[in-house]
Every structure is written in structure tokens, then in C-alpha cells.
Amino acid sequence: MASTVFDSLLFRDMFGTAEMREVFSEAGLVGRYLEAEAALARAQARMGVIPEAAAKAIDDAARAIEIDYDLLRHETEIVGYPILPLVHQLSKAAGDAGRYVHWGATTQDIMDTANALQLRAALDIVRRELTELRGIMADLAIRHRDTPMAGRTHLQQALPVTFGYKVAVWLSSIDRHIERLDQALPRVLVGEFSGAAGTLASVGPDGLGMQRLFCEELGLGQPAITWHVARDGVAEAVTLLGLVTGTLGKIATDVMMMAATEFGELSEPFVPGRGASSTMPQKRNPISSELMLAAAKSVRQHVAAMLDGMIHDFERATGPWHLEWISLPESFLLTAASLANAKFMLAGLVVHEDRMRRNLDLTGGLIVAEAVMMAAAPKLGRQHAHDVVYGACRTAIEGGGQLADILAGIPEVVEALGGVEEIRAKCDPANYLGLCGEMVDRVVGTSGQAETGPRLVRAGGDL
Template sequence: MKPHTSSLFDGVLARGEVAAAVGDDAWLTAMLQVEAALAQVQAFSGLIPQADADAIAGCARPEHFDPADLGARAAASGNPVVPLVETLRALAGPAGPSVHLGATSQDILDTAGMLVASQALRPLLADLAACAELAARLAREHRDTRMIGRTLLRQAVPTTFGLKAAGWLSGLDAARWRLEQVRRERLAVQFGGAAGTLAPFGDDGPDVVEGLATLLGLTEPVLPWHTERTRVADLAGALGAAAGIVAKVARDLTLMAQDEVDEASDSSPGGSSAMPHKRNPVAAVCALGSAGSAPGLVASLLAAMAHEHERAAGAWHAEWRPLRELLVCTGSAAAWLRAALERLLVHPDVMRANLSRSTRSDESPDAAGVLVDRALQAHAKGP
């Protein structure tokens, strides 16, 4: 597999820690972790000698493998697990026949994908949580800061900036809690063998799956999910929703930062190669740019759900790149939004001036404060 993107664009479109968490090295480490865990579980069940499992664990180290070499050799079989297993068996010597026993390539790569996603969600969730806290602070501080509300991009009736921030908070919390639920409940071991029957293990099959889930810290599924891809769809949907709410907040920030509006600004604005006077809200702009790729990637993963029978001919392969890119773009968007909210300068005086130009400026947003309080209470309570 190639890196997730060209380094030329990483400063803008791969901000934060998620990109490294889904890189080639992370995938390689995860695949080797699955192979080593499988050997340990099988040794515990008496299916292979413990000495073989220990030898496999000693050889299943990333420094013994080259991701670029595995990627090139993957063309012969259609996936990188086959050359990885070939190399691991050669390294294991006499323990080689115990490597990958009873497994199929999809077992290893799918389970590795769940491990990679689980690790990548850690910094992503941390950034979303930080964004929510920053929105909560804005809601508290500006609970009663009146401003003009806008519908269809036109002046409507008065609202408060606190209520606008509370709306951001509510969406960020919902997206974060959904992602946490997916990470906790839907990232599962995939292990079924050649056709999802666990046939090589007889009655020990379910015990092997349970042991793998325990060792790897993933959920134990009721059945193998070789071609039942709702877990991938749940992850994609939750990531897409997170990217969507990040984009909503970032869009509001860019609109509020327009010179003609000037109700908020970036304390570390970006410049222009052609116009030295420009002070661009670059963090919000980059959050929008990162989030903009998410809908198409979600659609690609949903379209790939039509896996044939017990092994897909191409649909499985079609998931690999979109899943990685979706994690990267959503993680980058969340990291950029965190920066945008940390650097946000709010201009209540301009909000008042803009409100005064409205024919509805005397109206009071009666329930705004109560709604802000409700959002803050829900945030404090959690899911």
C-alpha cells in the first residue's frame, strides 16, 4: 500500500495524529500483532506447541518487514497478507507451519483494520472532546451576547452567540459519543477461516475467536463478518457525521470572519501570496477542506457493502483506501477545528452593531438562555 497521501498536502489535509496512526507502518504492526495473537491463542488451546507461538511472536516484529516490498508482492495474490505470511513463515523456521494456521488473509487484514481504526480514533476523539469543551466555554461566556440570527444567509431575528455555540456543542457531543460507541461496541475481531465456518478448529473455533478478541482488545462477534459489512458501515457513518458537524462549525466561523460581518476572527490568520492585506481564517478553512472529502469516502464504503457470498471479488479491496482516507480527513478536520476554536476571537461589539441594523433588533430571544443551559447540562451529563 502507498502512504495515505502525498506529503506536499499533509500540512493542510493530514493535520493531527490520525494520519500517522493509519500509515503503512501502523497497518504492518497491526497485521503482525494479529498473527502473533493468533499463535498464542492456538497454543493456549493446544492446537500448536507453545514454543512455536513464542517463535512466531519473536519474528512478528515490524523491523523484519518492508511495507513497500509487501505492497509490491501483494500484486501476485491480491492482498498484502499473503507475502507477509510467506515472510513470517520463512523467519519462523521450524515453527513456520504453525504461522497463520486455519486463518485466511481477510481474517488478518480485517482484524488489523479494526485495530488501526481503534488506535486512530483515540486522537480523533480527543480533538472532538477538546472542540466540545471550547464550544461549551463559548456558550457559557456568551450565553446572553445578543446577535442577529441568519436564515438563508439573510438577517432573520435576534439570537445569542451563546446559543449558536451551544448548537455547535450539541452536534460535537452527538458525533463524539457515537464514535465512542462504535469504537467500544462495533470494532470486532474478524476470524472465520476460508469460508467463515471455523472448520479447521472444530468445536474450538469459538474459543479461538474469544481468545483473539481478549488478547487484541476488540469486540467478540457473534459470527464471522467476512461479507457482512455493517461494522465498516457503522464506522464510516460515524466518521462522516463527525466530519459533517466539524464542517458546519467551520462554515459558521468562516462566514462570521468575513470583512462585511467581522463578528469573529482567527488570532493567527493566514496570508495571501497575492494580497498582503488578507487575514484569512486559515484554521477554519482547512477544517472545511479536510472534511470535504468525507461524504464521498463514506459513499464508497457503503457502496462496497455488496460482498458476494462468502468472499467478495473486489468489494473488499475497494474498502481499504477509502477507510484509511476517511480516518485521515476526519481526524485532520477535527484537529483543525480545535485550532480554530482555540484561536477564535469573538467581537461582541460588532455583533451588537450588526444587530442594530436589523428592523427586528428590538425583539428578545426569550428562550435562548434556557436552551444554552440545557445544552450545557446535557454536555456535563454525557451520553
């Protein structure tokens, strides 16, 4: 039976996706190890370091081998790392050519390169999901470009905004994450072949050429120098996931609060039974948002672990590297699940416009007191206008009633604004939305640019 949510039959699709699990599955990881070993042999054959026939035999064996996972697990527990046990099996499968397997490499060369290959596949999934989510959010922002609602600061009604504006603020972060991802790729998708202490001493003066061909075989960048103990690239990848899930957690928090009974402005998509309570038939809990928030909090912890894991000792670490084995796959699984939940939730989000309007009117016009003050300021002066409107607000708060009615009884305000009808217009929240619509247009109008940015590339073409 599974012992974590990531492998659980019950929970695994709440904390990961099948596609991302495949990237970080055991078979997938071992496959990347074999891919790196085969690429090394091909590169060395191109340089004449090993016979071409040997490279072909190694490549064929790496593609056809049936791994004895019980033996691999047993020997990995003894050695502490899986590469030497895997090399034993690959060498045996390659026959006479087996003597050339892993020529000049060290364990971390193969493991780091395999991780770079995993990162390429995983980041491609993340980028695709971000792009699809951006499209969903752009449609939502356009649809509700002019839907007025209460903007809130410190959990209090502040000024009117539009729901499209709120969505566009979320969307702007998604665009920046895609930009960050594209910019990070050259730093993250880098191969590793440097030998025991990173000096390439084991392969002689043409080591950098061999390294270049090795990386070329895999479609990865060539590092300027070994990164065995310089883990900023891998840490950057997970930190990026922390930013992505942080944004999704913010969205989830807004949606959950706006879906609360007392707000009633949003509802997650209705699916029979989803979010149901075992005792309260009326419940419709925001399950997708809850999972998004949980993912954000969990990935944040992994970001801290990855940053801690950057502190390696000398030319080969004595433990920090192992943190990556835990944090890297779990961070990507959680991020994939959060993105999937965000797509589902936002694509079917139910927006209760009538409730948004009702909530806008809860304060009887107090939410637009600033609008009246600024409109009266040219005639009354800014400070006097503030004092007069402030007094009207106190009257409304203490005695109830509509702010417009109270202001209509103040002659100097009526004169300053040009009549009672103008007062009522200024007290309508829908007339004080600032540049919400224009800002939505700016975000949505530029959101498609990131889609034409750099793509992840591997040997053989685009992913």
C-alpha cells in the same frame, strides 16, 4: 515525491495529523497484521492446537522481524493481497515454528482484524479530540452566553440570538457524536477469525473457542458470526466520521460567513502570515474553516464509497472490499485534520461584539417587530396587532427611520404597550433573546456527561 496531499511534505498536515498518519502508516498496518498473527498463535497454544514453544517463537519473531518491504510489495502485487507474502517472511523468521504461522486463518481474517485494531486506535484519537473540542466550545458558549447578535434564516436577519446560543447549538452536535461513538464501539471493535468461507471448518469443532481466545488476546469483541461480507461495522465507523466532519463543516461555514467583511462579526486567530494573500496585504483569509469545509466534502464522498462497498457478493467479495483500503485511512486523516483545525480556530476565535451589536441595529428595530406584535396582541388582538405592526414596518422599510419612532406615533400601540418607553424597550434586540441563555446552560451543563462514558479498551488496559 509524494503524489497525494496525504503524503505531501507541503500539504500533509493540512489534510491529516502526524498521530493519525502513524495509525494508518504502512509500518503501522503491517505491525497490526503481525500482531494478529502472533495473537492467533498464542490463542491456539492456549487450546493445545499448536505447541506453546511454537507460539512463543512466532510471537518473538513477530515482534523482532525486520520486514523486507521491497519483497513484500513485489509479492503483494503478484498475489493481490499482502498476507501470504507476509506469512512467508514471518514463517522464515520463526524458524521451525514457522509451520504453525497463520494456522486455519484466511487472508481476510488477518486484514479485517488488523483494521479493527487500527479503528480502535483511530477512534480513541477522534474521541479525545472531540472531548477537547467540546471543552473549548463550552468555554466559548459560556463566555458569550448573553452576547446578542442577529439570528439569520434564509440569509436574512430573523430574530436576535446570542453568540453563546449559536456555539451551544454546535456543541450539542459534538456531544451527540461522542455518544454515537461510544455506542458504536461494540459493533465496530470486533475481531475476525473464521477461515476461508467463514465456517471455521479448518480448525474443527472447537473453532468458536479458538476464535474467542484470539479476540481475547487482542482485546476485541467476538463476533456472533463471520463479517467477511457484512461490512456494516466498518461502514458505520466512516459514516460516523461523515457526521463529525459534517458538523465541523457547518461550524466552518458559519464562521467564514460571519468573518466576511460585510458581517465582520468573527475573525480566525491571528498568526503572522496565516491566510495572507500574495497580492492583497490586507487579506486575512479563514484558512482553518476552509480546510474544515474541504474535509467535510471529502469525507462525505468516502461515506458514499463505504456504503457502496457494503454490497458484497456471496461469501467473499470480488472488489467492493478494496474500497475500504482507500476510504478508511483517508477518512480518518481528514477527520483528524478537521478536528485539529477546529480546536485551533475556536480556541483563538476573535468575537467582535461591537460589530454584532451594530449589525443588530442595521434594520432600525425591524428585527424585533415580532416582539412588539406579541406585546400588543393581548390588547389589540393577535391579527390586528400584526396588521398595525406590519404597516409600521412597511413605513420604516420604504421611508427609513427607526421602528420605535414610528410605533410611538401610533396611539393604539402606545396605549397597548403602556407608553413610549415600553415601545423603545420592546424594540431593543437585547431584550428579545428568548431562552438563549437557559439553553446554553442546559447544553453546557450536560456536556460533561459524555466524558464519563465507555472508554476504548485493549488488552493491558485503557487506551
